Amino acid sequence: MRADPLHYGWWLASRSAGIVALLCVTGAVVLGLIMANNLPRRAGAKARLRPLHEAIAIAGLVALAVHGLTLLGDRWLRPGIIGIAIPFQSHYRPLYTGIGIIAGYGIALLGLSFYARREIGAQRWRQIHRFTLAAYALAIVHVLGAGTDAGQRWLQVVLLASVVPVGILFAMRMLSGPGVGRAPAPAPRRRPAAPARVAAARSVPPPVARPRPRPPAGARPLWVHPDEDGRY
Protein backbone atom coordinates (compact mmCIF):
# COMPACT_ATOMS: atom_id res chain seq x y z
CA MET A 1 0.00 0.00 0.00
CA ARG A 2 1.52 3.26 -1.12
CA ALA A 3 1.25 6.10 1.32
CA ASP A 4 2.47 9.64 1.57
CA PRO A 5 5.31 9.72 4.11
CA LEU A 6 4.46 13.31 4.97
CA HIS A 7 1.22 12.10 6.54
CA TYR A 8 3.18 9.83 8.84
CA GLY A 9 6.06 12.15 9.70
CA TRP A 10 5.91 11.77 13.47
CA TRP A 11 5.62 8.05 13.26
CA LEU A 12 8.54 7.76 10.86
CA ALA A 13 10.61 10.08 13.04
CA SER A 14 9.86 7.97 16.08
CA ARG A 15 10.82 4.78 14.29
CA SER A 16 14.05 6.34 13.03
CA ALA A 17 14.92 7.67 16.46
CA GLY A 18 14.27 4.27 17.96
CA ILE A 19 16.65 2.60 15.54
CA VAL A 20 19.29 5.27 16.15
CA ALA A 21 18.84 4.88 19.90
CA LEU A 22 19.28 1.15 19.60
CA LEU A 23 22.50 1.59 17.62
CA CYS A 24 23.89 4.23 19.97
CA VAL A 25 23.09 2.25 23.11
CA THR A 26 24.64 -0.80 21.50
CA GLY A 27 27.78 1.19 20.72
CA ALA A 28 27.97 2.51 24.26
CA VAL A 29 27.47 -0.95 25.74
CA VAL A 30 30.12 -2.43 23.46
CA LEU A 31 32.62 0.27 24.40
CA GLY A 32 31.82 -0.17 28.07
CA LEU A 33 32.37 -3.90 27.83
CA ILE A 34 35.61 -3.37 25.92
CA MET A 35 36.83 -1.15 28.71
CA ALA A 36 35.59 -3.58 31.33
CA ASN A 37 37.47 -6.40 29.63
CA ASN A 38 40.57 -4.23 29.54
CA LEU A 39 40.93 -5.06 25.87
CA PRO A 40 42.94 -2.08 24.69
CA ARG A 41 46.28 -3.00 26.22
CA ARG A 42 48.02 0.19 25.30
CA ALA A 43 48.54 2.70 28.02
CA GLY A 44 46.00 5.47 27.91
CA ALA A 45 43.66 3.66 25.54
CA LYS A 46 41.03 3.37 28.21
CA ALA A 47 41.23 7.05 28.93
CA ARG A 48 40.69 7.74 25.24
CA LEU A 49 37.72 5.36 25.00
CA ARG A 50 35.90 6.76 28.00
CA PRO A 51 34.88 10.10 26.46
CA LEU A 52 33.77 8.29 23.32
CA HIS A 53 31.70 5.90 25.44
CA GLU A 54 30.18 8.85 27.25
CA ALA A 55 29.40 10.79 24.06
CA ILE A 56 27.75 7.82 22.36
CA ALA A 57 25.72 7.07 25.47
CA ILE A 58 24.47 10.65 25.63
CA ALA A 59 23.60 10.54 21.93
CA GLY A 60 21.65 7.36 22.61
CA LEU A 61 19.78 9.01 25.47
CA VAL A 62 18.85 11.94 23.25
CA ALA A 63 17.65 9.57 20.54
CA LEU A 64 15.66 7.68 23.17
CA ALA A 65 13.95 10.88 24.27
CA VAL A 66 13.18 11.76 20.65
CA HIS A 67 11.81 8.25 20.12
CA GLY A 68 9.29 8.71 22.91
CA LEU A 69 8.41 12.34 22.40
CA THR A 70 7.75 12.10 18.67
CA LEU A 71 5.16 9.43 19.36
CA LEU A 72 3.07 12.14 20.99
CA GLY A 73 2.45 13.61 17.56
CA ASP A 74 1.32 10.38 15.95
CA ARG A 75 -2.32 10.77 14.93
CA TRP A 76 -3.09 7.09 14.80
CA LEU A 77 -1.48 5.87 18.02
CA ARG A 78 -2.21 8.89 20.25
CA PRO A 79 -0.43 7.44 23.28
CA GLY A 80 -0.51 10.62 25.36
CA ILE A 81 1.90 11.44 28.12
CA ILE A 82 0.68 8.52 30.21
CA GLY A 83 1.13 6.09 27.37
CA ILE A 84 4.77 7.01 26.84
CA ALA A 85 5.72 7.64 30.46
CA ILE A 86 3.99 4.93 32.49
CA PRO A 87 4.70 1.30 31.64
CA PHE A 88 1.91 -0.97 30.45
CA GLN A 89 -0.53 1.92 29.96
CA SER A 90 -0.32 2.14 26.20
CA HIS A 91 -3.11 0.48 24.28
CA TYR A 92 -0.69 -0.58 21.55
CA ARG A 93 1.00 -3.85 22.56
CA PRO A 94 1.05 -2.85 26.22
CA LEU A 95 3.44 -5.57 27.36
CA TYR A 96 6.24 -4.83 24.91
CA THR A 97 5.69 -1.09 25.06
CA GLY A 98 5.88 -1.27 28.84
CA ILE A 99 9.09 -3.26 28.64
CA GLY A 100 10.50 -0.59 26.35
CA ILE A 101 9.55 2.18 28.78
CA ILE A 102 11.21 0.32 31.65
CA ALA A 103 14.29 -0.22 29.49
CA GLY A 104 14.41 3.47 28.63
CA TYR A 105 14.19 4.50 32.26
CA GLY A 106 16.85 2.00 33.19
CA ILE A 107 19.24 3.12 30.49
CA ALA A 108 18.71 6.76 31.37
CA LEU A 109 19.15 6.29 35.12
CA LEU A 110 22.09 3.93 34.88
CA GLY A 111 23.80 6.08 32.27
CA LEU A 112 23.27 9.38 34.02
CA SER A 113 24.36 7.91 37.34
CA PHE A 114 27.90 8.43 36.04
CA TYR A 115 27.57 12.10 36.97
CA ALA A 116 26.60 11.19 40.53
CA ARG A 117 29.49 8.80 40.89
CA ARG A 118 31.15 10.74 43.67
CA GLU A 119 27.98 10.84 45.71
CA ILE A 120 27.25 7.16 45.10
CA GLY A 121 30.78 5.93 45.54
CA ALA A 122 32.90 4.56 42.72
CA GLN A 123 32.63 0.94 43.70
CA ARG A 124 28.89 1.04 44.27
CA TRP A 125 28.39 2.97 41.04
CA ARG A 126 30.33 0.32 39.16
CA GLN A 127 28.09 -2.35 40.62
CA ILE A 128 24.99 -0.40 39.66
CA HIS A 129 26.29 0.41 36.20
CA ARG A 130 26.47 -3.29 35.34
CA PHE A 131 22.69 -3.41 35.24
CA THR A 132 22.80 -1.40 32.04
CA LEU A 133 23.15 -4.74 30.32
CA ALA A 134 19.79 -5.86 31.73
CA ALA A 135 18.18 -2.67 30.48
CA TYR A 136 19.78 -3.27 27.10
CA ALA A 137 18.31 -6.77 27.00
CA LEU A 138 14.88 -5.33 27.77
CA ALA A 139 15.35 -2.85 24.94
CA ILE A 140 16.04 -5.71 22.54
CA VAL A 141 12.87 -7.46 23.71
CA HIS A 142 10.98 -4.23 23.12
CA VAL A 143 12.33 -3.95 19.58
CA LEU A 144 11.40 -7.52 18.78
CA GLY A 145 7.95 -7.30 20.32
CA ALA A 146 6.76 -3.82 19.49
CA GLY A 147 8.96 -2.74 16.61
CA THR A 148 7.17 -2.06 13.35
CA ASP A 149 10.16 -3.24 11.37
CA ALA A 150 10.93 -6.22 13.58
CA GLY A 151 9.83 -8.54 10.81
CA GLN A 152 12.06 -6.90 8.24
CA ARG A 153 15.24 -8.66 7.27
CA TRP A 154 17.42 -5.57 7.48
CA LEU A 155 16.43 -4.84 11.08
CA GLN A 156 16.99 -8.45 12.03
CA VAL A 157 20.50 -8.19 10.59
CA VAL A 158 21.09 -4.99 12.54
CA LEU A 159 19.82 -6.62 15.71
CA LEU A 160 22.01 -9.64 15.19
CA ALA A 161 25.03 -7.46 14.51
CA SER A 162 24.28 -5.63 17.75
CA VAL A 163 23.54 -8.51 20.01
CA VAL A 164 26.37 -10.84 18.96
CA PRO A 165 29.30 -8.57 19.94
CA VAL A 166 27.58 -7.62 23.17
CA GLY A 167 27.04 -11.28 23.96
CA ILE A 168 30.63 -12.19 23.17
CA LEU A 169 32.05 -9.35 25.25
CA PHE A 170 29.70 -10.13 28.10
CA ALA A 171 30.74 -13.78 28.03
CA MET A 172 34.39 -12.74 28.05
CA ARG A 173 33.71 -10.51 31.01
CA MET A 174 31.96 -13.27 32.87
CA LEU A 175 34.60 -15.88 32.08
CA SER A 176 37.51 -13.66 32.94
CA GLY A 177 36.39 -13.38 36.52
CA PRO A 178 35.83 -10.40 38.73
CA GLY A 179 38.25 -7.57 38.85
CA VAL A 180 39.93 -8.16 35.51
CA GLY A 181 38.89 -4.93 34.00
CA ARG A 182 39.59 -2.85 37.01
CA ALA A 183 42.59 -0.64 37.36
CA PRO A 184 45.36 -2.44 39.19
CA ALA A 185 45.28 -1.63 42.83
CA PRO A 186 48.41 0.04 44.22
CA ALA A 187 50.83 -2.35 45.85
CA PRO A 188 50.46 -2.31 49.63
CA ARG A 189 53.31 -0.69 51.45
CA ARG A 190 55.13 -3.41 53.29
CA ARG A 191 55.78 -2.53 56.83
CA PRO A 192 58.71 -4.20 58.58
CA ALA A 193 58.03 -6.46 61.45
CA ALA A 194 57.97 -4.95 64.86
CA PRO A 195 61.47 -6.06 66.13
CA ALA A 196 63.08 -4.99 62.91
CA ARG A 197 61.30 -1.68 63.16
CA VAL A 198 62.67 -1.23 66.64
CA ALA A 199 66.17 -2.15 65.57
CA ALA A 200 65.99 0.20 62.67
CA ALA A 201 64.84 2.92 64.94
CA ARG A 202 67.75 2.22 67.21
CA SER A 203 70.35 2.07 64.50
CA VAL A 204 69.44 5.40 63.00
CA PRO A 205 70.34 8.26 65.28
CA PRO A 206 67.72 10.84 65.72
CA PRO A 207 68.29 14.01 63.78
CA VAL A 208 70.20 16.60 65.78
CA ALA A 209 69.38 20.22 65.39
CA ARG A 210 72.46 21.84 64.11
CA PRO A 211 73.17 25.48 64.92
CA ARG A 212 72.93 27.81 62.03
CA PRO A 213 76.32 28.95 60.82
CA ARG A 214 77.00 32.49 61.77
CA PRO A 215 79.23 34.82 59.83
CA PRO A 216 82.61 35.42 61.37
CA ALA A 217 83.06 38.47 63.41
CA GLY A 218 83.99 41.51 61.38
CA ALA A 219 82.57 40.20 58.21
CA ARG A 220 80.29 42.60 56.56
CA PRO A 221 76.69 41.64 56.49
CA LEU A 222 75.32 41.07 53.06
CA TRP A 223 72.01 42.67 53.72
CA VAL A 224 73.39 46.10 54.59
CA HIS A 225 74.14 48.42 51.74
CA PRO A 226 77.18 50.68 52.01
CA ASP A 227 76.52 54.32 52.48
CA GLU A 228 77.77 57.08 50.31
CA ASP A 229 81.22 56.99 51.91
CA GLY A 230 81.58 53.32 51.39
CA ARG A 231 81.18 52.50 55.05
CA TYR A 232 78.87 49.90 56.41
Next chain:
Amino acid sequence: MPDRNRMSRRTHVVAWSTIALFVVVLVLLSAQMASGHDPALSANAKRAKALRRQAYAQAQARAARAQVRAQAQAEQQAQQEYDQGYGDNGSGSGGYGSPDQQSQPQDQAPQDAQPQYQAPQPAQPQYQAPQPQYQAPQPQQPAPLQSTTS
Protein backbone atom coordinates in the same frame (compact mmCIF):
# COMPACT_ATOMS: atom_id res chain seq x y z
CA MET B 1 44.46 21.72 26.24
CA PRO B 2 44.98 19.54 23.11
CA ASP B 3 43.20 16.69 24.90
CA ARG B 4 40.24 18.91 25.55
CA ASN B 5 40.16 19.92 21.90
CA ARG B 6 40.33 16.32 20.87
CA MET B 7 37.51 15.38 23.19
CA SER B 8 35.40 18.24 21.95
CA ARG B 9 36.07 17.21 18.37
CA ARG B 10 35.10 13.63 19.13
CA THR B 11 31.91 14.75 20.81
CA HIS B 12 31.04 16.82 17.76
CA VAL B 13 31.78 13.91 15.47
CA VAL B 14 29.53 11.64 17.51
CA ALA B 15 26.73 14.20 17.58
CA TRP B 16 26.84 14.87 13.85
CA SER B 17 27.14 11.18 13.07
CA THR B 18 24.04 10.49 15.15
CA ILE B 19 22.09 13.21 13.36
CA ALA B 20 23.26 11.92 9.99
CA LEU B 21 22.26 8.39 10.93
CA PHE B 22 18.85 9.61 12.00
CA VAL B 23 18.32 11.42 8.70
CA VAL B 24 19.48 8.43 6.68
CA VAL B 25 17.15 6.05 8.51
CA LEU B 26 14.29 8.52 8.16
CA VAL B 27 14.85 8.83 4.42
CA LEU B 28 15.07 5.06 4.04
CA LEU B 29 11.86 4.47 5.96
CA SER B 30 10.10 7.20 3.97
CA ALA B 31 11.25 5.66 0.70
CA GLN B 32 10.06 2.28 1.90
CA MET B 33 6.67 3.71 2.71
CA ALA B 34 6.41 5.66 -0.52
CA SER B 35 7.22 2.56 -2.53
CA GLY B 36 4.41 0.69 -0.79
CA HIS B 37 6.59 -1.69 1.19
CA ASP B 38 6.01 -0.34 4.64
CA PRO B 39 5.46 -3.38 6.85
CA ALA B 40 2.77 -1.87 9.05
CA LEU B 41 0.73 -0.37 6.24
CA SER B 42 0.98 -3.44 4.04
CA ALA B 43 -0.04 -5.57 7.01
CA ASN B 44 -3.00 -3.26 7.49
CA ALA B 45 -3.84 -3.50 3.82
CA LYS B 46 -3.69 -7.27 3.99
CA ARG B 47 -5.84 -7.24 7.08
CA ALA B 48 -8.33 -4.89 5.43
CA LYS B 49 -8.39 -7.07 2.33
CA ALA B 50 -9.03 -10.14 4.45
CA LEU B 51 -11.76 -8.28 6.31
CA ARG B 52 -13.31 -7.19 3.03
CA ARG B 53 -13.17 -10.72 1.72
CA GLN B 54 -14.69 -12.04 4.91
CA ALA B 55 -17.46 -9.44 4.83
CA TYR B 56 -18.15 -10.25 1.20
CA ALA B 57 -18.36 -13.96 1.97
CA GLN B 58 -20.67 -13.29 4.89
CA ALA B 59 -22.88 -11.11 2.72
CA GLN B 60 -22.95 -13.77 0.03
CA ALA B 61 -23.92 -16.39 2.57
CA ARG B 62 -26.58 -14.09 4.00
CA ALA B 63 -27.94 -13.43 0.54
CA ALA B 64 -28.00 -17.11 -0.29
CA ARG B 65 -29.77 -17.91 2.95
CA ALA B 66 -32.29 -15.16 2.34
CA GLN B 67 -32.85 -16.39 -1.20
CA VAL B 68 -33.43 -19.92 -0.01
CA ARG B 69 -35.77 -18.65 2.65
CA ALA B 70 -37.68 -16.53 0.17
CA GLN B 71 -37.91 -19.41 -2.24
CA ALA B 72 -39.19 -21.70 0.45
CA GLN B 73 -41.66 -19.06 1.54
CA ALA B 74 -42.82 -18.59 -2.00
CA GLU B 75 -43.23 -22.29 -2.50
CA GLN B 76 -45.12 -22.55 0.71
CA GLN B 77 -47.35 -19.68 -0.31
CA ALA B 78 -47.87 -21.26 -3.68
CA GLN B 79 -48.75 -24.49 -2.03
CA GLN B 80 -51.27 -22.74 0.18
CA GLU B 81 -52.78 -20.91 -2.76
CA TYR B 82 -52.82 -24.10 -4.70
CA ASP B 83 -54.54 -25.85 -1.89
CA GLN B 84 -57.05 -23.03 -1.61
CA GLY B 85 -57.59 -22.95 -5.35
CA TYR B 86 -57.95 -26.66 -5.52
CA GLY B 87 -60.37 -26.60 -2.66
CA ASP B 88 -62.59 -23.95 -4.33
CA ASN B 89 -62.51 -25.34 -7.83
CA GLY B 90 -62.03 -28.97 -7.32
CA SER B 91 -63.95 -31.72 -5.73
CA GLY B 92 -62.45 -31.24 -2.41
CA SER B 93 -65.51 -29.31 -1.18
CA GLY B 94 -67.99 -31.27 -3.20
CA GLY B 95 -68.66 -28.63 -5.86
CA TYR B 96 -68.14 -29.03 -9.54
CA GLY B 97 -67.30 -26.54 -12.14
CA SER B 98 -66.33 -23.02 -11.92
CA PRO B 99 -68.12 -20.60 -9.67
CA ASP B 100 -69.87 -19.20 -12.79
CA GLN B 101 -71.10 -22.57 -13.60
CA GLN B 102 -72.13 -23.05 -10.06
CA SER B 103 -74.16 -19.83 -10.23
CA GLN B 104 -76.12 -21.36 -13.08
CA PRO B 105 -77.45 -24.48 -11.57
CA GLN B 106 -77.32 -27.45 -13.83
CA ASP B 107 -80.48 -28.94 -12.50
CA GLN B 108 -82.47 -26.42 -14.58
CA ALA B 109 -82.44 -28.82 -17.46
CA PRO B 110 -85.78 -30.11 -18.70
CA GLN B 111 -86.94 -33.15 -17.02
CA ASP B 112 -87.50 -35.11 -20.22
CA ALA B 113 -84.20 -34.38 -21.52
CA GLN B 114 -81.65 -36.94 -20.97
CA PRO B 115 -79.38 -35.89 -18.44
CA GLN B 116 -76.61 -34.39 -20.36
CA TYR B 117 -74.83 -33.58 -17.32
CA GLN B 118 -71.22 -34.08 -17.61
CA ALA B 119 -69.37 -33.70 -14.47
CA PRO B 120 -66.70 -31.27 -15.22
CA GLN B 121 -63.22 -32.38 -14.68
CA PRO B 122 -61.65 -30.64 -11.80
CA ALA B 123 -59.84 -27.68 -13.18
CA GLN B 124 -56.14 -28.01 -13.04
CA PRO B 125 -54.76 -25.08 -11.18
CA GLN B 126 -52.90 -22.85 -13.54
CA TYR B 127 -51.16 -21.18 -10.69
CA GLN B 128 -47.65 -20.03 -11.39
CA ALA B 129 -45.51 -19.70 -8.32
CA PRO B 130 -44.17 -16.20 -8.20
CA GLN B 131 -40.50 -16.07 -8.88
CA PRO B 132 -38.60 -14.56 -5.96
CA GLN B 133 -37.39 -11.17 -6.94
CA TYR B 134 -35.00 -10.96 -4.03
CA GLN B 135 -31.97 -8.80 -4.54
CA ALA B 136 -28.95 -9.82 -2.51
CA PRO B 137 -27.68 -6.92 -0.48
CA GLN B 138 -24.37 -5.59 -1.66
CA PRO B 139 -21.57 -6.22 0.87
CA GLN B 140 -20.50 -3.18 2.70
CA GLN B 141 -16.95 -2.14 1.98
CA PRO B 142 -15.07 -1.80 5.26
CA ALA B 143 -13.23 1.43 5.70
CA PRO B 144 -9.50 1.00 5.09
CA LEU B 145 -7.35 1.15 8.13
CA GLN B 146 -5.04 4.05 8.38
CA SER B 147 -1.80 3.11 9.95
CA THR B 148 -0.08 1.42 12.80
CA THR B 149 2.71 2.56 14.96
CA SER B 150 6.30 1.74 15.34
